[in-house]
Amino acid sequence: MDQNRSSRRSFLTLALATPLAATALASCGGSSGPGQAAEGDATIWFLTGAPKEEVRQQSVDSFNESSEVGDLAATAYQNDAYKTKIRTAIGAGQAPTLIFSWGGGSVRDWAEAGQIEDLTTWVEENPEVRDRLFDAAWIPGLVDEKIYAVPHETVQPVVLYTNGKLFEQVGAQPPTTWDELMALVPVFNDAGIAPISLAGQSRWTTMMWLEFLVQRVAGTDAYLAINNSQPDAWSNPDVLQALTMAQDLVRAGGFVEGFNSVVADQNADQALLYTDRAAMLLQGSWCYGSIKADGGDFVSSGNLGFQSFPVVTGGKGDGLSTVGNPAQYYSISSNATDEQKEIARAYLADGVLTEEIAQAFIEEAGEVPILKGVEDQLAEAPDGEFLTFVYEIASTAPFFGQSWDQAISPTAAEELLTNIAQLFQLSIDPQTFANNMNAVAGQ
Known part of the structure; x- marks a missing residue:
């Protein structure tokens, strides 16, 4: 190293x-x-x-x-x-x-x-x-x-934002565990509400899901191994499990339809939350100000909720750790x-x-x-x-x-973002993702 x-x-x-x-x-x-x-x-x-x-x-x-x-x-x-x-x-x-x-x-x-x-x-x-x-x-x-x-x-941890009005509408509470989050997906879909807003075209927003899943499932050492570009860090069985869980969420219909065309720079993912079209949004703490500025009375009415990412039962990572920009x-x-x-x-x-x-x-x-x-x-x-x-x-x-795309080299970061997009598009499987990322570690 x-x-x-x-x-x-x-x-x-x-x-x-x-x-x-x-x-x-x-x-x-x-x-x-x-x-x-x-x-x-x-x-x-x-x-x-x-x-x-x-x-x-x-x-x-x-x-x-x-x-x-x-x-x-x-x-x-x-x-x-x-x-x-x-x-x-x-x-x-x-x-x-x-x-x-x-x-x-x-x-x-x-x-x-x-x-x-x-x-x-x-x-x-x-x-x-x-x-x-x-x-x-x-x-x-x-x-x-x-x-x-x-x-x-500013310090910028990644936050799970929720729409309290929509949770009340379906008679549910925000998830504290991954199993609860997965169980909410069909509940919101059946009500005609997107469970999760995601600006997939921007790719780094999608990365947040993988970062938290790796930390919660595989633990801190596995996260650090990726940040430090250690050989075969992505082949850790727990990391592969986290990648699989991400695809499980996609296959279940967890994200808003057409998420791969939603762009974060235009705050479109935030708009889906405060216009009552999506129940949850995983984004940086920096979004609070723009949600408040652009969302009418969404914040002042008490509809905006915020919490840490759910824990994964049996995972090696604690539920108090976070990711983002220090x-x-x-x-x-x-x-x-x-x-x-x-x-x-x-x-x-x-x-x-x-x-x-x-x-x-x-x-x-x-x-x-x-x-x-x-x-x-x-x-x-x-x-x-x-x-x-x-x-x-x-x-x-x-x-x-620290966010992976900032911790690793720009060359490896671009490959990471490309492979994340493909993973969430279901065009590659977790093992292919891991192989591709291991090949550019340290470049």
């Missing part, structure tokens, strides 16, 4: 032992373009989507108003488009000054190729930057124990000028770390910033019940697994 993979293991092990109260940080955003940047200005790319896009823009605007070293010019992209755009830009030597990521495999590849800056010395010389953040959030930004990506924004990350492009790098470092120190932006994430985006000591702010917020729920999930989880 190489040191980079050891770093990922360290993160997941540390997340197991480190309370969320030992972490921290806030965000960034914008809406101009690289071509609009004045000479010498730094550039920043991030993701679209209300309400976080507005908070990111607020962060950039606030920084620019007070900056003494120069301005940031921001461009926003949809999630899937960004992933393609940033790979192309970095490969062509045309990356923005500040590179948004989710840590893990992409940061490792960029660091090994000399495309991003080693920020270790800068962080050591500015301990207040590190001290305000959740300790566990730093690990996905490490390569050979050096810091190549600074965490920011944070989001910014790296600095090695191709940037010294002036641009100075602006980027100033933004990381004074722009994404403000209390004002952290409060905006809480109140406007309905998310938990990775700042230490925010428990009281969360409890007092308009969405305090949900925010406290997310905080407690992340702070008490024995294991917080």
